[in-house]
Amino acid sequence: MNTARNSAADGPSVAVVGATGAVGREMLAVLEQRAFKHREVRAFASVRSAGQKLAYRGGELVVEALTDQWPPSGGGAIDCALLSAGSGISKAMGPKMAASGTVVIDNSSAFRMTAGVPLTIPEVNPLSVAGLVRKSGGGGGAIIANPNCSTIILLMAVTPLHRAFGVERLVVSTYQAASGAGWQGMEALERETRAVLGGEAASATVFPEPYAFNLFSHNSSVDVATGRNVEEQKMIDETRKIWSELGVGLGGELGGSGVRLSATCVRVPVMRAHCESVNVTLSRETTLAEVRAVLARAAGVRMMDDRAGNSFPTPLKASGGDDVLVGRLRVDPGQLPTGVGAGVDLERVSTRGFDLFVAGDQLRKGAAQNAVQIAEMIFGGS
Ligand SMILES: NC(=O)c1ccc[n+]([C@@H]2O[C@H](COP(=O)([O-])OP(=O)(O)OC[C@H]3O[C@@H](n4cnc5c(N)ncnc54)[C@H](OP(=O)(O)O)[C@@H]3O)[C@@H](O)[C@H]2O)c1
Structure with a gap:
């Protein structure tokens, strides 16, 4: 048997x-862990992986080669496809899948900026998929895009501030893990690190720069006119699209299409989970105490801000977890009025500038978990 069936015979x-990849494997783990009722799972990858076995819910899935036939042979209709096999496969197969009645939740960048395709983070813009909810099966196919992983992690932390105070400007620096580039990225980090520890000179094997004991500007291509790389541009464009759809209570400038965002994306020698340093300028003044209170009650966010213990979010603390960790919360001294200095209660002073540090597991909330949460919203969680 090449599918896993739940005891319950209902659900999609x-x-x-892309089940054999970094995101696909996490997709199966998230499907096992969450209460998303589904009647069967089929695993697809390239012909290279056909026949490979993947553990799932105490049994195993036999990987099937994806062909251009959809629905695939060997079973009935597929209600929901979780795609993480690269944008080429998404572009080739996504529309065909949707036309056959499958709800496609796509992790690639293929459709993110396509008009009419929801770009969804369930805690941020759930209304983007409101029209797609399946109340009793059927309802036709659709394509929904999962945002870029760095965008998801950023917006989980700053959207609660946007809702409460308005965000006028964001300056973000990322510290991105090897697994963001899939299994080849992880293998490169491990292989190159072992080589250097074994006495060899650092050399680049997958990325343009050596990875062991190094960091480098994100490996996506750079636009020579703007100087921005593709990852940085995605964060700008996707944030604008997502925030422009927030709607209720956030009209005009706060609707988001005009948000000013500057990003510097960097790959660091970390296996898993991205971190981001964020400087935020709010639309109106508030206090650090209020910012802290808003973040403390934000869904999917966990505060980790122990100044006395010098304990803050790290990739290891974020790895394997569902929440985006937020810490290093502080007033941006560069935005305090001149003359405000020593002796001021920085917890209570009113200002528009704050700094924070964020860590999130980009294979989970940045990809698989976000996709399964979208599926839960459409098909019902349990
Ligand atoms: N890694 C992340 O943190 C992350 C986060 C958000 C979004 N994404 C996006 O998710 C997608 C997958 O990323 P990944 O990191 O999981 O990559 P990956 O580790 O390289 O895995 C790629 C997967 O795609 C499959 N695949 C490749 N060519 C195929 C084909 N012709 N037909 C069917 N399956 C094929 C591979 O199967 P084989 O094993 O058979 O080659 C493998 O299962 C990409 O679009 C990426 O941008 C990744």
């Missing part, structure tokens, strides 16, 4: 496409 049939 699910295909995980």
